[in-house]
Amino acid sequence: MAEYKLSVTTGGMRHAGTLDNIFIILFGTEGQSERTRLDNSGIDFKSGTTRTYSLKCSFSLGKLLLLKVEKDSFLHLLDDRWYCCKVEVMTPEGEEIAFPCFRWISSGEEVELRGGKDGQLVIKSCPATFTSQIYRSSQLRCSSLSSDQMKYIIQKEKCEEFTRDLLRLLGVVCFVSIMFIFRNTELMFKGLAGSCKEWKSIEDLEKAFKSRKTSMSEYVSKHWKEDDFFGYQFLNGTNPNAIKRCSKLPPNFPVTEEMVKPCLPNGFTLKEEMEKGNIFLCDQRIMEGIPTRVKDGNPLHMTAGLCLFYMNPEGKLRPLAIQLNQKASAENPIFLPTDPEKDWLLAKLFFKSADLLECEVVHHLLITHFLSEVFAVATLRCFPTIHPLHKLLIPHFRFTLHINVMGREALLGPDGALCASSFGLEGLMELMGRGLSETTYSALCLPENITARGLDSIPNFYYRDDALKLWDVIESFVRSVVKNHYPSDNDVFKDTELQEWIDEIFTQGFLENKQSGVPASFHTVEEVVKFVTMVIFTVSVQHAAVNNGQFDFHSWTPNGSLQLQKPPPTSKGQSRMNTFLQALPNVGDSVKFVPLGAFPEERFSEPHLKQMIKEFQAELSYISEEISLRNSKLQVPYAYLNPKQIENSVAV
Numbered sequence: 001m002a003e004y005k006l007s008v009t010t011g012g013m014r015h016a017g018t019l020d021n022i023f024i025i026l027f028g029t030e031g032q033s034e035r036t037r038l039d040n041s042g043i044d045f046k047s048g049t050t051r052t053y054s055l056k057c058s059f060s061l062g063k064l065l066l067l068k069v070e071k072d073s074f075l076h077l078l079d080d081r082w083y084c085c086k087v088e089v090m091t092p093e094g095e096e097i098a099f100p101c102f103r104w105i106s107s108g109e110e111v112e113l114r115g116g117k118d119g120q121l122v123i124k125s126c127p128a129t130f131t132s133q134i135y136r137s138s139q140l141r142c143s144s145l146s147s148d149q150m151k152y153i154i155q156k157e158k159c160e161e162f163t164r165d166l167l168r169l170l171g172v173v174c175f176v177s178i179m180f181i182f183r184n185t186e187l188m189f190k191g192l193a194g195s196c197k198e199w200k201s202i203e204d205l206e207k208a209f210k211s212r213k214t215s216m217s218e219y220v221s222k223h224w225k226e227d228d229f230f231g232y233q234f235l236n237g238t239n240p241n242a243i244k245r246c247s248k249l250p251p252n253f254p255v256t257e258e259m260v261k262p263c264l265p266n267g268f269t270l271k272e273e274m275e276k277g278n279i280f281l282c283d284q285r286i287m288e289g290i291p292t293r294v295k296d297g298n299p300l301h302m303t304a305g306l307c308l309f310y311m312n313p314e315g316k317l318r319p320l321a322i323q324l325n326q327k328a329s330a331e332n333p334i335f336l337p338t339d340p341e342k343d344w345l346l347a348k349l350f351f352k353s354a355d356l357l358e359c360e361v362v363h364h365l366l367i368t369h370f371l372s373e374v375f376a377v378a379t380l381r382c383f384p385t386i387h388p389l390h391k392l393l394i395p396h397f398r399f400t401l402h403i404n405v406m407g408r409e410a411l412l413g414p415d416g417a418l419c420a421s422s423f424g425l426e427g428l429m430e431l432m433g434r435g436l437s438e439t440t441y442s443a444l445c446l447p448e449n450i451t452a453r454g455l456d457s458i459p460n461f462y463y464r465d466d467a468l469k470l471w472d473v474i475e476s477f478v479r480s481v482v483k484n485h486y487p488s489d490n491d492v493f494k495d496t497e498l499q500e501w502i503d504e505i506f507t508q509g510f511l512e513n514k515q516s517g518v519p520a521s522f523h524t525v526e527e528v529v530k531f532v533t534m535v536i537f538t539v540s541v542q543h544a545a546v547n548n549g550q551f552d553f554h555s556w557t558p559n560g561s562l563q564l565q566k567p568p569p570t571s572k573g574q575s576r577m578n579t580f581l582q583a584l585p586n587v588g589d590s591v592k593f594v595p596l597g598a599f600p601e602e603r604f605s606e607p608h609l610k611q612m613i614k615e616f617q618a619e620l621s622y623i624s625e626e627i628s629l630r631n632s633k634l635q636v637p638y639a640y641l642n643p644k645q646i647e648n649s650v651a652v
């Protein structure tokens, strides 16, 4: 007679417990146990408890590989879901094998869990007969994803459908902005909804804006006309992704020395400043030729401009020249700060609107929300719960699928927020497709990205300063965890689940685009470290950078216009404040946080791994203090990348 001692832990959240019957079958190399009901006296599965059970077999099962949990409904009336954290088994041979679960189980559901000793890398070692079961269980896994807070369960069909669509057709499927369901939605819409008159005066705008402000958004409303502040936003605002050093003017942007002379200090020339590395460029080429939407019979407008910036000796970034379309021509003038005020303001407005749309669609939705979803789904499909990379990554996908599904459902329709932009759905899909095909692995790795854009030494670039520090601490944490599990390159090579994971990301997420430089397989430990660092960085830090400032910057409509009603100016001196206001969207149209580094579920039980997590958290809190200290000395603080304000996952 062989006795297996099981300890079964139920989650501590509300409604985690169940009255239903739970059955267990153990599978080992020598055979399987009988289907055994877990039944002690009293309530067996109360939330936040661990209870022990005995499971007897007539022979030893050999090396334990798999544990099957079945849940039978007790009352047959309601689905009394159970959140099972883990089952630990003590074998007759005295070995302790863990079967982490960390998921909700519904009535009638069967869940198969892979087991292993804590701290050991579990290379897939099951006999062939088990692999199909494992595959099935990993398919199922995403169908029952749910959350304790939201009570939102993704239905199996929906899940299948959206993952298929999303993964195969990322960039071609419909998508929407979640921009309008972020935390301040109410604030943003208050008083504006339903109204569709044109703005009469800037004061009108200010009035509507009054009730909804943060100190930063207030600052924005006061300073939005200033050139300094315009430049500032390309470094310290919500889209620090687009600007790069310019060492040679693009041939389609014929800015002359005469044009910029008044804006450079006496005796300075554009050519010399370019050589010194003080000239920067933002090129919206990706927006060129995208069809716009027709509204009430009139086409809306969007431009694909070029803006040249100068980093002046006081460390301020100033716009020098703006051209609103790609092809240089007489109808496409180069606007200058020395032009009549309204002309220059209008040029900045159009440029900024295109920047905002690009940022929301490409940098926010595509690169953080949707890539995050690709990483999440691949992780759920390819790694069993016991895999160290599953334990490491899963907290970084909390609510990501939920927010994306919700966003798609709520905002995709004809009234969807981004669909109401100048581009409409069709244009957005085109932009997204272009964005995806231009996204490279190197662009996603921050240190390489900064260097490639020539921004290593530009002063007062807080996004870079903060994000690089965070990249480094994430990388060293990831390195310690990954090396702990893969001592050598050979271990990486042998881990078929890891190879499937990266292959799935390459094929389904990047559509096998070799030019993207995204790996299709891993050969070395360092390759794994880098990729996993990029994943965590993208879903936490990068998302915070593009997400957290949305309300600050864009609740002030002139800076947040996604829908431009008037064509861009084709000549100078014609614009009045009136034209400016008419170009804005109509009145009606405009209108428990988990921080980076938290591991609330204690999936890692090994003491040295817990220690690594502690060190990571200590590093983050050190960076947080540094940033707070710096910000306390700044007139306009840059707080989006303070680790305390960075969410662990894309959840908003």
Ligand SMILES: *[C@@H]1O[C@H](CO)[C@@H](O)[C@H](O)[C@H]1NC(C)=O
Residues within 6 Å of the ligand: 228, 231, 232, 233, 235, 236, 315, 316, 317, 459, 460, 461, 462, 634, 635, 636, 637, 638
């Ligand atoms: C970035 O923000 C800081 C703080 O407000 C400011 O001092 C700095 O000049 C800004 N950088 C640019 C280029 O505007």
Ligand SMILES: *[C@@H]1O[C@H](CO)[C@@H](O)[C@H](O)[C@H]1NC(C)=O
Residues within 6 Å of the ligand: 220, 223, 224, 225, 226, 227, 229, 230, 231, 233, 345, 346, 347, 348, 349, 350, 352, 553, 558, 559
């Ligand atoms: C807002 O838009 C105006 C007009 O283009 C621009 O001058 C200003 O710098 C922008 N400010 C912000 C905060 O976006």
Ligand SMILES: *[C@@H]1O[C@H](CO)[C@@H](O)[C@H](O)[C@H]1NC(C)=O
Residues within 6 Å of the ligand: 241, 242, 363, 367, 442, 443, 444, 448, 449, 450, 452, 453
């Ligand atoms: C830098 O990152 C942004 C955002 O991910 C991306 O759009 C851009 O193309 C990257 N640039 C380079 C040069 O890698």
Ligand SMILES: [Fe+2]
Residues within 6 Å of the ligand: 178, 364, 369, 543, 547, 650, 652
């Ligand atoms: Fe977001």
